[in-house]
Amino acid sequence: MREKLIFDYSHPGRGATDQWPTHAPEPTDIPQALRRKSAPALPEVSELETVRHFTRLSQLNFSIDTHFYPLGSCTMKYNPKACNQYAMLPEFLARHPLAPESHSQGFLACMFELQEMLKEVTGMQAVSLTPMAGAHGEFAGVAMIRAYHRARGDLARNEIIVPEAAHGTNPASATMCGCVVKEIAVNADGDVDIEALKAAVGPNTAGIMLTNPSTLGVFERRIEEVARIVHKAGGLLYYDGANLNAILGKVRPGDMGFDVIHMNLHKTFSTPHGGGGPGAGAVGVSARLAPFLPIPIVGKDGETYRWLSEADLPQSIGRLSAFMGNAGVLLRAYIYMRLLGREGMSQVGDFATLNANYMLARLKQAGFEAAYPERRASHEFIITLKKQARELGVTAMDFAKRLLDHGFHAPTTYFPLLVPECLLIEPTETESKDVLDAFIDAMVHIQREATEEPEHVQGAPHTMPVRRLDDVRAAKQLDLTWKPTGP
Amino acid sequence: MREKLIFDYSHPGRGATDQWPTHAPEPTDIPQALRRKSAPALPEVSELETVRHFTRLSQLNFSIDTHFYPLGSCTMKYNPKACNQYAMLPEFLARHPLAPESHSQGFLACMFELQEMLKEVTGMQAVSLTPMAGAHGEFAGVAMIRAYHRARGDLARNEIIVPEAAHGTNPASATMCGCVVKEIAVNADGDVDIEALKAAVGPNTAGIMLTNPSTLGVFERRIEEVARIVHKAGGLLYYDGANLNAILGKVRPGDMGFDVIHMNLHKTFSTPHGGGGPGAGAVGVSARLAPFLPIPIVGKDGETYRWLSEADLPQSIGRLSAFMGNAGVLLRAYIYMRLLGREGMSQVGDFATLNANYMLARLKQAGFEAAYPERRASHEFIITLKKQARELGVTAMDFAKRLLDHGFHAPTTYFPLLVPECLLIEPTETESKDVLDAFIDAMVHIQREATEEPEHVQGAPHTMPVRRLDDVRAAKQLDLTWKPTGP
Amino acid sequence: MAFIPHTEEDIAAMLAAIGVERIEQLFDEIPASLRVKSLAGVPPAMNEMEIGRLMSARARQDGRPLCFIGAGAYEHHIPAAVWAITTRGEFYSAYTPYQAEASQGTLQLLYEYQSMMASLTGMPVSNASLYDGASAVAEASLMAVRVNRKSKSQRILVPTTMHPHYRRVAIAAASNQGLRFEELPYSASDGRTIVEALAKYDGQDVTAIALQQPNFFGVLEDVDAITDWAHARGILVIAVVNPTSLALLKPPGEWGTKGADIAVGDGQPLGVPLSSGGPYFGFITTRMENVRQMPGRIVGRTVDVTGKEGFTLTLQAREQHIRRAKATSNICTNQGLLVTAATIYMSLMGAQGLRRVAAASHANTRELVTALTRIKGVRTAFTTPCFHESVLLLDRPVAPVLKSLAAQGVLGGFNLTEHYPELGQALLVCATETKTSADIETYARALTEAMKSAIAA
Amino acid sequence: MAFIPHTEEDIAAMLAAIGVERIEQLFDEIPASLRVKSLAGVPPAMNEMEIGRLMSARARQDGRPLCFIGAGAYEHHIPAAVWAITTRGEFYSAYTPYQAEASQGTLQLLYEYQSMMASLTGMPVSNASLYDGASAVAEASLMAVRVNRKSKSQRILVPTTMHPHYRRVAIAAASNQGLRFEELPYSASDGRTIVEALAKYDGQDVTAIALQQPNFFGVLEDVDAITDWAHARGILVIAVVNPTSLALLKPPGEWGTKGADIAVGDGQPLGVPLSSGGPYFGFITTRMENVRQMPGRIVGRTVDVTGKEGFTLTLQAREQHIRRAKATSNICTNQGLLVTAATIYMSLMGAQGLRRVAAASHANTRELVTALTRIKGVRTAFTTPCFHESVLLLDRPVAPVLKSLAAQGVLGGFNLTEHYPELGQALLVCATETKTSADIETYARALTEAMKSAIAA
């Protein structure tokens, strides 16, 4: 199965003319000097060619709807079709972001209630929905931390502490906020090294960014102590909500002592990942950070919902998007949360955790090495294949690629960086035991193959639309756009 | 790629609970004697399992959206996405068939205008939209012919003449109407044998059913003479509209002398084929048959649309469906016709015909044998592989299966029955020259392969989810339903 | 050119390959006198944006009234997943799976459908669909004539309590072949077919009896007694059933001692939107020994040349494309896409979910009847057990009451006075699981209003 | 349990394999004191049917007013094919194509997108998306600082005529890193940035200038002059553009003698619904020599081990997951699905279709302006050439006029008085190709009404 480029279908003069406005008079009032001289090289294709091309392309993807997708840290759970259907009602799609409140009460009611529900499940005091992804929420969070210190005249605090296991966006976001990043170690059991933390905090500490459960797939047990240390040093605690799914309904970041958090609604609240996005990275804060939240926020005056903006929140860190962020994603998260309701929330944590611990137990029994064998898994866990790499020359990457041949998307590979040859496996609560068993069988099968026929694993995948791709060449001989060949 | 049965995913107690009514009290007022004792064996699966299973199943299909599908006589043209989107507006989906006219004017306006447009493009005087497929329309048509003769006291007329090339539904529909079928021969050039026709008509002749262009892919040139002969004998002419695409905007059945016709809206007017249906087989009639049309029909009183029923059409052959037939299909056809408009109609005939004649010319040049080499192709044409079958042992079926490996759905095979080893090829107007060329290349390639490596063609397909299936076993060892194995 | 991809260059090259100069020449076999002069009656083309606006306006015009009409078409909740998958191009734009190897998706789905439908009706085999429930009754009647070789009469007994449209469709579709449909009377006091009235047919040649459960009034017939009566006399039993009800009610395969012989019905309640009456689909199931007399497509499981399991159309020798004038039916294109939706729907519902739909709909209709009969001048027609639909009697004409309700945005039910004048001012109402107590309250308030404005009979 | 497939049996077997008795035990590492007591603030679960009703009611509540607001979000016709394909599960429910071999669909699509976007902006390379147009301006500013190594000032000049929200987002996003944004004045008589005012910066260290074309007023800036002015002084040029306009207007790559250095904008007009402001997507393109300073994902074409062509994420060493604190940006999840829609949209439109959209929108806005300025008390603010958006001046307060229009079902435009008080009672209006002459008439009638009821200033 191959599919040529859309440009290869193109013929001068062809087009999906039905989609074009019939009446399109020349804009004679626009001076020639400001006009385009030659047309852009967009394809000239029929509607059928377009539909067929992109339908065929879609079939080249693995996705939740077609495959088990245990991509650690990404929470690839089922995206209910209802969320899409009802977020795409014609009126919602047509609503202009700057429509007056008279024509927005239905939409704003959803957003207000979403804010309220997110506050409740996280234990935070106020929420802004505007960040457009996790990293965007991190930016907002660190910016609020900075604004908080600044507002108190505490100008020196520009250091953000980050455990070495942290996701790359954490340090990158801190940098985006003009902070200096201090990485600290984690212990052999996966918890933050308390001594290292103590050594790291000081008068310049703006805050610490933590994921809990961490990206190592374990719960940070001494979180209360961490909070005490950081708070005592005058810093604030930032919670990276990427792993909220693990603890939904079990424990709340607000109760752990976090001052500011982001949630990845595209993970925990099951909005689609869309081949890379969009996400939504709503932020929640404790009372003392509430004045700094990014705008707009939805407020309620009596029975009327309205936008809160600069005038209402003069200390806000400001706007993060042209309008209010990824509204359509927020609608999907709202629908999902209402579908789950109070009861459903804690079942998410229960079963995400059950699935991960089951897989971990079974894989350990099958001889795989857990990175943290003494620990409970959270909603995900790490297997290290360093022995296989050393003894058989079969790496985590090889396992990952071979899993594709078995009809499973690979777990996250080589992250977190501190565990060698690792697979970070996150099954999510929406997968059945049958699927987990089949995945474990595939791992066992590949393990046997790695012993008996290592080249076959190293040469994987064998059944995908392409064999293993040359990444080095991709980066060296840059080919980033198709270019029309001369006439 | 294999996908297990949905029942293989089932586990007692599993279910897409979100879809179930929350409040479902026991119906204590229904006596036990009338109740079901044991639950039906429907699968017990989660929503994700359901979505994944059926999404994966879908990928095992060829379809217009993914493949060239030149299935002769079926007009597999592009089904515009707009037709689906706008026919599925929430209000249209929710409209009850028995809703009062006060809440139906929008829908009825579409239906009325559809009737008017169909009259115009066919040259008929009145139309009923109610038949649910071509064969259903044939039934309605023959029933009207019978009703007409009966109404005139002409009770002996119960013979329907059908050329041997006719589609199977023609004789079958005549039988359903209690008629006797008389098949007549066609000439070597594909036209009806006029002498045979003359011999066949008589005082028992109810009518003749003709497809024009015929299923042989040629236009019946002496249609006026045929009409004269049949009419003179007191019979009526029925037009099978399956091939209307060929002549849309070029010539109209009403002008050729037909008294009653059906149209396959799922062919000519591009409503989806849906893996077997639904279709819509609207019927059109000349003035003298109008009183017999099946009900309901949409009428217009001043500015108000309303249903015409028994009271308005006391001679009607009656109702053919519980309500008004495949309304949602009719909406799609309506949208399609409005998109094409007056100009678009005759372009359909032009380019469907151009595509067929181009393929025929190229295939002839490549050495393939046309069934009617001296004739123009209509929108489709026939290649006979009797030479390949005789000399190489490679049959039309083998070619068909090998085409699948090349990424093309096979043309219609072994129909019409009178041409040995035939492929009936209908490209439709929505396919580009590039696609036709690629198909022709594949045919040439298979022809070469048939000479050099016949087993490879005979063993095709090689790249489908299954290899060639055992039809004989399917019919002998009937396995028509999955059965739960004991507990 | 809408949907036509040809460039000028393409056209020139194609014409050259054919050896003509203009497309026009390709039509030179058509007598010139017949050529179309104009299609003035077809309006000029609209582009997609324009048709989108038009259709949206037309849809808005019809609005979203609160609907309590049943009468053979039921508003049930349809999971979003059903049509999201059903409209995938691979299902939507494929055709009948003639090329089995390239159609395994549709074929396997149909096999799964047949299995579900067989189990739901309690019969061993199912076909892959018929047009709709009404035409399925006609097909079943014709099939009964083929199956019941001992009977020569072609007489089919049909209770007056069967959907009046179904009865008319059966007559329109099957009387041309000589079938005669005779009506069985019902009791105006309990809404059921009078079992005792059957005695009249004792000793006569009757081919089959078609029995709807629940009947058109929602009332439950004594299917066991009638089935046993029929079988004792060599009369075949055709069950006409609502698939939702089968999650709760005795399936046709268990009617009486031996079970019905053929079961048919409309599949609309299984995930198919009301959509002005179609496309729906008809289902038909039967005993294994009758399978060769079934109309329509049938899918079977088989193996490929390597022994791998696969699915294919089977028993095609019954069908029109092989048997032509002698086929079991003329049906060719069926209602495949709706079967796709129904199969997904039944998977999501399972037996338990479907039972809850049935129970909830039934409970809501009871709640509705209770609420409405509190209104002066409104009472129930029958107290017989029923399923999810009920007949009310008004003390004033139904038609103006319905009109007044519609003006208030409530579609109050199906007016029975045309088809069943003997019942008086009777109204058939239905509240499926989609209706809330608030909706029922809305109806009750509107009816109170409507009764006021209408003049007592 | 919503979306959780576990049966009792599954749970028991799984707990046994783990060696615990209850799921609860799996949380035994969490300090007991921290455990959640209740989530009373979250309402009880709704089933899908119930949420469907709720959302339909909420949607109806907001209605479908006739919308003449632009201001950075434009209502264009979206072909039905766009979202029918975009929402296919394989696109919708996949993630970032980390496993290239199992993500060729998304990857090839992104490569095609990059190619189209590069060509549309007249630049050699594009990334795979940013969050939105506003944040893209911030990213471009940060990128400019990295690219323009000679400049140490981190000063970015931004015309007041740039979208006020874009300016605020840039400040919020980039000022923490020390960037300073300085506003360039515009002429209140022609709505354009005053080129002469740039002289003030001659000889100063300026990193970049960001220039929006058309500007927030719809007015066309003298991009050639400003670009050349900037380049002559070592100042980078960031073009902020509307992609629809580029079918008609000079692309950033051709601004001035050397072309802009970075082009950004919001992709919303390319097949993305208004949807209350998002999800949209930001685009960014640049010169090849700057590619290693670009933020976000980039897809490249390469070959597999057998030499077969394929696509993969490339230049990842720029990104946060490799470079962490030193990455070009913190962006990880981007707006992939919207890029999917835009790529399909651009394929259907082609250059010619997109040009027609631009021309039709422009013509409709002109028609609108003509119709509205016929009303007493309404005149145009500027006569400068503009593109598809225009500023009107009223002789009475805008706010109550808009309110009265809204009450008549017309969203009359964006009120400029808050952001541009110096213009007086100014209103920004837009009529895209989706508006008909009848719509414009409706607006004109409504405005006539609204002007009557509002008090003159």
Ligand SMILES: Cc1ncc(COP(=O)(O)O)c(C=O)c1O
């Ligand atoms: C632990 C962690 N933190 C932060 C992020 C960043 O979130 P996003 O991709 O939504 O920007 C991710 C997601 O990939 C993550 O896994």
Ligand SMILES: Cc1ncc(COP(=O)(O)O)c(C=O)c1O
């Ligand atoms: C020539 C011809 N006539 C009649 C029919 C029957 O139409 P339908 O399948 O819609 O019943 C067909 C379609 O297959 C056909 O090709």
